[in-house]
Amino acid sequence: MDYSGNKISHSDTFALYPETAITTALSRFSEPLGMDQFLIVGVNGTEPVFRYLSTCSKQFLRAYFTDGHCFSDDLIHYCQQTLAPRLWSTHDYYNETLAPKTLGSLLAEEKINGGIAIPVHYGGAIVLVNFFSSQSNDEIKSAYHQHSAILSDITLTLIPRIIKECPDYLFMRPSLTPKSSECLLYMAKGMTNPEISELMQVSKDRVKELVSQILSQLGAANRTEAVLKAKQSLLIP
Incomplete structure (x- = not known):
């Protein structure tokens, strides 16, 4: 995981260790649904900011963000317009509908075949929660049709809490006096x-x-x- 590591001075365990609490909570619900890993990225306005929480390997994350633009205009527009879960396949990356084609190869190397992306809106900010799966495309589609509503409900409950209590974990904010x-x-x-x-x-x-x-x-x-x-x-x- 890649996060700031600074502990926030609240008495609540969630607030003290948000990176552990959020990854543990989401993993507990997503893994039984076939979602092996996830990546949570804060998106301010129309540009992704590279502060994130993830269960993916540091090597994968470093490569994932190398190009500096891992989201297409299409995906950003989707996040701005809806809260609905979106099914995606690694082939979407090869077709450049989600991001640069090179990321399709990276996902394939990690044995990631697809997943479910869920936008979360909070005030003027957006968070994209992207669940990755190594299952077959048919299994991912089945999980999407059967469980995306549950996964979305869990995500839309947990993510606003971490944004509210510990926004600096997902957003790079200017320091004002x-x-x-x-x-x-x-x-x-x-x-x-x-x-x-x-x-x-x-x-x-x-x-x-x-x-x-x-x-x-x-x-x-x-x-x-x-x-x-x-x-x-x-x-x-």
């Missing part, structure tokens, strides 16, 4: 610089400086884009 975070919240409410200045009890020049810093850190061209990116990164609700 407390003042910048406060200013960002007021920006999200559509407040002007003078209004923010009064609420924060700082000068208008200071607010202007904070807004400029926020735009720079979020890579946004304007306030509207900054608020959108902040929501996608779970910086604000």
Whole structure:
């Protein structure tokens, strides 16, 4: 598995060890359904961010992410539009409908014949949970038709919890100062610089400086884009 490894200071075991809790919980339900491994990736907006949890080998994950674009526009669009499970085959990779063709060869080398992908929406963010299977295509199709609803229910229950309690495990978020975070919240409410200045009890020049810093850190061209990116990164609700 590849994760940050930093423990979060909550008393709940799930929050303290989310990488262990989530992989154990999903494996317990998915393995009896023929899903041998899984990969959970946080996707902000339209681009995948390479913070993930997985039961796959480090060697496989390193190769999987080498190209830096392991999701096609088609798959990203699918994730944005629905919560429905999607059946896929390694042949889809060869046909370049899911990702670069080279990843089809990689999956074949790992004896992965297909699987089930489930998008999870949380606020402005998306998480893609991709279950891999070494079963035959017919067996994977059978598992999809018989068990995808159960697998989806489990996934849609567990994943929002880890996003809510430990978002940094799946999302790379800019580090904002407390003042910048406060200013960002007021920006999200559509407040002007003078209004923010009064609420924060700082000068208008200071607010202007904070807004400029926020735009720079979020890579946004304007306030509207900054608020959108902040929501996608779970910086604000």
